[in-house]
Every structure is written in structure tokens, then in C-alpha cells.
Amino acid sequence: MHIRSAEFITSAVKAAQYPPPDFPEVAFVGRSNVGKSSMINCLVQRKSLVKTSQTPGKTQLVNFFLVNECMRLVDLPGYGYAKAPKDVQRQWGPMIEGYIVDRPNLCGLFLLMDIRRDVREEEERILEWLVSRRMPVRLVLTKTDKFSRSAGMARVQALVKQTGLRAGDFILFSSKTRQGREDVWQWISSMTGIHEEAL
Template sequence: MKAEFVTSAKEPKGYPPTEFPEIAFAGRSNVGKSSMINTLLGTRKLVKVGKTPGKTRLVNFFLVQDSIMLVDLPGYGYAKVSKEEKKQWGETIENYLTERTQLIACVLILDVRRDPNEDDLGMLFWFNHYGIRTIVALTKCDKLSNNQNASRVAAISKQLNISRDMFVLFSSLTGKGKDDIWKKIQEIVA
């Protein structure tokens, strides 16, 4: 898969002047977002994994197959940052969601083992508020059995009141769910 890093930006004026449809990835810091994007792009290097949580405050743009932009939003919800810093990442995410007309869908990444917290619900509220289509990726599914994963999908889809069709079980370790996410993205882009 052809994938290239385009740019990082904090403010809308730094976003690339491209017209490709964009799929944005959001999740709590350390949820496995960088690993997921690398897995989807078929690379280990484009996004740095395991960096200090809460340190990435930029919006990163990756162009795939000269046709779709994957957008890495800052990880949210890291406890050990100041109020001012939290406010800043909030603004960075909100600016992107409100101003970027190229945005066509978001992937909300959750740890399959954890119930969504209020930050996750807050993100979902924004997506709904702006009418952004949402795919929910439940990552680290290699940590649970198939039965356990199935009951987590049922529980979380109920908690979020989102149809199970929009859920994908994912693992960066095994690659499970990679094709499912690309299929959902292709359907939305088409």
C-alpha cells in the first residue's frame, strides 16, 4: 500500500490544501491509535508508537494510494497534563472537526476491555453533533477470547447506542480487523 506522511499541523491554517476525503482517528492516549494507523498503512514507521502519552498535540495527515487521507488526531484524556494543555488539545480536535470540510468519517478507537469513559462519550457527542459518520474500532482484541470479544461488542454498542454494524474488532498484533476497517472506509468514501 502506498502511504506517505504529508504534514502535521496544530491550526487549520497549517492543514494541507488538498481535496482528498479524510478519515480521522480519535482515541484516548495509549489506546493503540498509532499502532492501528501503522497497521492500516502496512508500515511500522510512519507513526511513532509508545511515545510519551499526552505529548502529541498535532493533527497528522497521511495520504494513502493518492486518494484518501488518514488523519491522526491528538490522543485525549491523559491524566497527567495541566488543565491548560487539556484545553489546547480539545481546541485542536474541535478546530479540525468543525473546520475541515474534507472530513467524511471518524474512527473512534476504544480498548475492547474497557467501558467508554466520559472523554470517549464527549468525542462521540461531537461526532453526532457535527453529523460525522463514525466507525467504532475495538482494539487490543488479541487480549480476549472470541466469546469475550463478542460480549464486549454487544455491551459497548448498547452503552453507546450505536449499531453493531459500525463496530470492528481490531488487533495491531495480529492484524485482525484491518480488512474490515478498510472495507468500511471504502464504503463511506464511495
């Protein structure tokens, strides 16, 4: 995937602050500190396009990034960080749901989960809700560099049993080794209808 350009556009807390819906968008959602920002940086081959932090709950806005002047990647607020202020926690759900429900140019989502963690109630609810809305969604298991290949596949099988999904429903991803980067771009191309050569 040849990235010719990638730029931050804006941050928003409500629809009135979103950029015009003039490009197809693909969004990334997941628990705080699951690696959304690192994943986007890896996808666009930029070290610091998206600000990363060791502090969970850092992303509290909807952040838009224009790639190759033909599509946007959208970093949604991380959820599930118990130490975040209560008023911030209350904003996350409506902010994420509002974007997904009302954004007409949203083509699909990637639901990120740390491969070291079991699926929790939040992920199950989000996945069921997205499926009920017929929203294209792919599950990404992040931080796969923490495991050997065999240990990683064992984790996938454990998650298959836990969720009832197929092993092929999961994308294994590491922002450090770039594992899964091309797989994600193939799905982005499929979701947006933009040929990979154009991305």
C-alpha cells in the first residue's frame, strides 16, 4: 500500500464539528489502550500522525485523518477506562454511537481487541449492535508481537470458542512488526470500494 499523503483534519465531540461527508470513512473502535492510535500510525506509515500515550483514555474525541486525499480514517474514543472522570465516561458512549448511527459516509469499522485479553461484555454488545445494524465490521487482535506464532494461534482458538466466531473473522495485527497491515488495507479497500492502487 503506497501512502502518498496522510494528514490530521480535525477533532470533534459532536456532528456539527465533523468535516463534510465528502470522502468515504472507516473507523476504529476499542477499549482504552488497545492500540488504535498505534495501528493508524502503522497503516499510514507515520510515526506520530496520531498521538499515542501510555495513559489509557487519552483519546476522548473523534479524530479524522485524510489519507491519499481520497478517504478518511477515524479514531473513535476508547471506552472502558474506569479511572476517567465520570462525565467523560458518560460522553464516550453517545459520542461513539452518534457517529456510527448518523455518519452517512461511514463504510465500515474495525473493532480492536488486545490478543492477551478475553472478550468482555462491552465488545460483545458493540459487535451485536453493529451486526444488527448491518454495519461491516472486522475484529482486529492487536499486540500480537507479545506472543509467538503458536501462542497467538492458541489465543485465536480460545476466542473462537468464547465468541462462536470463526478464526478467519479475526485479523492478527502488530504495529511493531506490521503484521496484518496489508490485510487491514485489503478490508479497507473492500469496505470503501476504493481500489488498493488508489489508496
